[in-house]
Amino acid sequence: MIPSGLQTRNEHRVVLRAEGVWKSYDDGAIAVLKGVDFETFEGQTIALCGPSGCGKSTLLHLFGGLDAPDRGLVSVNGVEVNRHRNLLRLLRHEVGFVFQLHNLIPDLTLEENCLIPTMAAGTDRGTAQARLHQLAESTGLTHRLGQRIQKLSGGERQRTALCRALMNRPKILLADEPTGSLDEHASAAVFALLLEIVATEGVTLVMATHDRSLAARCDRLLDMHDGRIDEA
Amino acid sequence: MIFLKLIVTNLRRHRVRSFICIAGIAFSVAAMLTVVTVLQGAIGMFSGILSSDSEIIVFERNVSDLFFSNVPAAALEEISRWPMVAHADPVLFGIVSSSDHPVVTCFGVTAGDARIRKAGWTAGDRLAFAQHSDDVVLGERAAEFLGAKLGDRVPIGHGIFHVIGILKTANGFEDGGVFMPLSSAQSFFHKEGNSSVITIKLRNKDDAALFKNTVKAKFPTLIGLEDAEFTRSYSQFKILKATAWAVGGCGLLLGGFGVANTMIMSVFTRIREIAILRVCGFSNTQIAAMIFGESAVITLSGAMLGLLIGASLLYTLKLVPALHGYVDVTLQPVVLLIVILMALITGLAGALYPAAYAMRVRAVEALRFE
Numbered sequence: 001m002i003p004s005g006l007q008t009r010n011e012h013r014v015v016l017r018a019e020g021v022w023k024s025y026d027d028g029a030i031a032v033l034k035g036v037d038f039e040t041f042e043g044q045t046i047a048l049c050g051p052s053g054c055g056k057s058t059l060l061h062l063f064g065g066l067d068a069p070d071r072g073l074v075s076v077n078g079v080e081v082n083r084h085r086n087l088l089r090l091l092r093h094e095v096g097f098v099f100q101l102h103n104l105i106p107d108l109t110l111e112e113n114c115l116i117p118t119m120a121a122g123t124d125r126g127t128a129q130a131r132l133h134q135l136a137e138s139t140g141l142t143h144r145l146g147q148r149i150q151k152l153s154g155g156e157r158q159r160t161a162l163c164r165a166l167m168n169r170p171k172i173l174l175a176d177e178p179t180g181s182l183d184e185h186a187s188a189a190v191f192a193l194l195l196e197i198v199a200t201e202g203v204t205l206v207m208a209t210h211d212r213s214l215a216a217r218c219d220r221l222l223d224m225h226d227g228r229i230d231e232a
Numbered sequence: 233m234i235f236l237k238l239i240v241t242n243l244r245r246h247r248v249r250s251f252i253c254i255a256g257i258a259f260s261v262a263a264m265l266t267v268v269t270v271l272q273g274a275i276g277m278f279s280g281i282l283s284s285d286s287e288i289i290v291f292e293r294n295v296s297d298l299f300f301s302n303v304p305a306a307a308l309e310e311i312s313r314w315p316m317v318a319h320a321d322p323v324l325f326g327i328v329s330s331s332d333h334p335v336v337t338c339f340g341v342t343a344g345d346a347r348i349r350k351a352g353w354t355a356g357d358r359l360a361f362a363q364h365s366d367d368v369v370l371g372e373r374a375a376e377f378l379g380a381k382l383g384d385r386v387p388i389g390h391g392i393f394h395v396i397g398i399l400k401t402a403n404g405f406e407d408g409g410v411f412m413p414l415s416s417a418q419s420f421f422h423k424e425g426n427s428s429v430i431t432i433k434l435r436n437k438d439d440a441a442l443f444k445n446t447v448k449a450k451f452p453t454l455i456g457l458e459d460a461e462f463t464r465s466y467s468q469f470k471i472l473k474a475t476a477w478a479v480g481g482c483g484l485l486l487g488g489f490g491v492a493n494t495m496i497m498s499v500f501t502r503i504r505e506i507a508i509l510r511v512c513g514f515s516n517t518q519i520a521a522m523i524f525g526e527s528a529v530i531t532l533s534g535a536m537l538g539l540l541i542g543a544s545l546l547y548t549l550k551l552v553p554a555l556h557g558y559v560d561v562t563l564q565p566v567v568l569l570i571v572i573l574m575a576l577i578t579g580l581a582g583a584l585y586p587a588a589y590a591m592r593v594r595a596v597e598a599l600r601f602e
Contacts, residue, residue, distance in 0.1 A: 064511070066594075067596040088515055097511050103508045103599070105508065108237060112237065115234055116512045116514075117512040120509070120514045120515070120518060164512070168513070
């Protein structure tokens with residue numbers, strides 16, 4: 001079931017779709033998603049709100065192909081994710097992830113962390129460096145490129161994670177509580193940057209968050225309750 | 233470059249564990265190198281005794297040990313007359329004992345034998361050899377451990393012998409041996425009329441095949457082999473070589489278990505990192521390459537360190553006076569290559585399970601608990 005009101009956006013291309021998605025853990029003992037229907041268009045920013053354990057992260061993982069639904073269908077750019085013949089392509093070129101904890105590799109520098117996705121995708125060095133410098137400039141990290149992760153502040157680490165997620169120019173950015181580990185000031189700054197960059201890059205943002213004030217600044221705010229989505 | 237850094241990073245994070253694993257491989261490699269090189273050296277020395285100024289060895293067919301070989305004097309006489317033979321030297325090998333030394337190698341040779349002619353005589357006169365039946369010439373080290381000097385009478389086995397010369401050779405077996413006139417040795421070892429082998433020098437090396445075929449035709453109980461051929465096929469040498477490689481291989485296998493253990497621990501401790509790399513688009517092949525790369529760095533570092541330790545150990549052994557002449561420390565490139573390859577294969581085999589485990593890591597499970 002597609003939430004009402006979306007028909008007005010039909011002039012845009014659907015980039016992400018979930019139809020009747022069910023997901024449970026412990027052999028069905030814990031049902032997390034109970035028939036989720038969802039659709040979003042190119043360039044939209046969407047906030048998924050809801051209490052802990054309501055299935056926000058699980059849904060993001062399904063969108064990114066990191067997990068498969070028990071039932072239902074998830075598709076990215078028209079290609080069914082759980083039947084995706086090439087999940088690597090999805091992870092390398094279609095979606096980027098930002099997590100609550102930055103999940104950077106501490107022994108590497110900011111630059112090296114950001115170059116990991118391009119290395120995985122086999123992007124040539126010149127193109128990767130050019131992209132890195134573009135994103136570093138957008139996020140204000142140019143002067144920190146050679147720094148090790150341990151020497152960066154929380155906000156800088158999360159901005160680095162954002163750069164890393166966007167290195168291969170994904171069409172969809174999946175952000176799981178991207179500001180959850182930051183203080184109020186850093187959180188606002190990182191979120192503003194996030195919105196600015198996805199707008200500039202034309203990326204679709206699907207973000208799980210507890211912070212309704214941040215969520216309100218997205219194009220759409222979806223509430224998750226009892227394994228289902230309600231559009232606010 | 234980043235990929236290499238990802239490999240090395242984990243080794244740097246767990247320095248002590250990495251060092252212990254590298255040390256395990258290093259000592260395995262050192263043990264293998266030392267055992268194989270010492271035994272190869274010993275084989276080389278024994279081959280050297282046989283091939284002294286000769287190209288072919290004639291001995292009794294199908295004997296397990298040259299000490300049990302009997303070549304009759306009639307064969308020696310006939311072979312000596314063959315036109316392709318420059319000279320044929322009979323040698324009788326025996327083991328005797330003396331006080332404090334249960335094993336002394338005894339060589340029964342003629343006065344014209346290259347071992348007598350070409351050795352450096354530190355005492356005595358070469359021309360005096362084989363003038364009397366109780367005359368012996370001692371290798372320098374034998375003279376040392378028997379406490380004998382020129383002119384002394386020394387008890388060897390069940391006899392008393394007169395030392396008429398002391399000679400120095402580079403070969404440990406010869407240097408620690410006793411040289412007797414052939415007839416005296418035949419009598420002493422109850423092998424009248426026989427020798428253990430005949431060493432043959434040909435007028436033309438190209439006649440080797442003709443010579444061997446002639447031996448086969450005329451003396452069906454004997455066999456003639458070229459020196460290199462003999463070294464390859466002699467069963468005692470084969471047993472020694474197999475033992476050396478087996479002992480070294482066992483050491484390396486233990487090192488391999490060490491690598492496997494380290495790599496399993498490595499994968500367990502970086503599961504989250506592997507999950508992140510997966511989310512960044514790393515393929516199974518790239519994940520496995522990272523684990524194998526880490527293993528290869530450990531193994532190659534261990535192998536290099538092991539070669540250094542092994543070479544030092546061999547050099548030290550060479551300096552031990554009691555082993556003088558017994559240890560040939562010449563490192564053969566083939567042995568080095570085989571040792572490095574075996575270490576590498578062992579290390580990579582040790583990384584098989586950890587790599588397979590890493591490839592099965594599901595990012596979603598590793599990331600679920602932030």
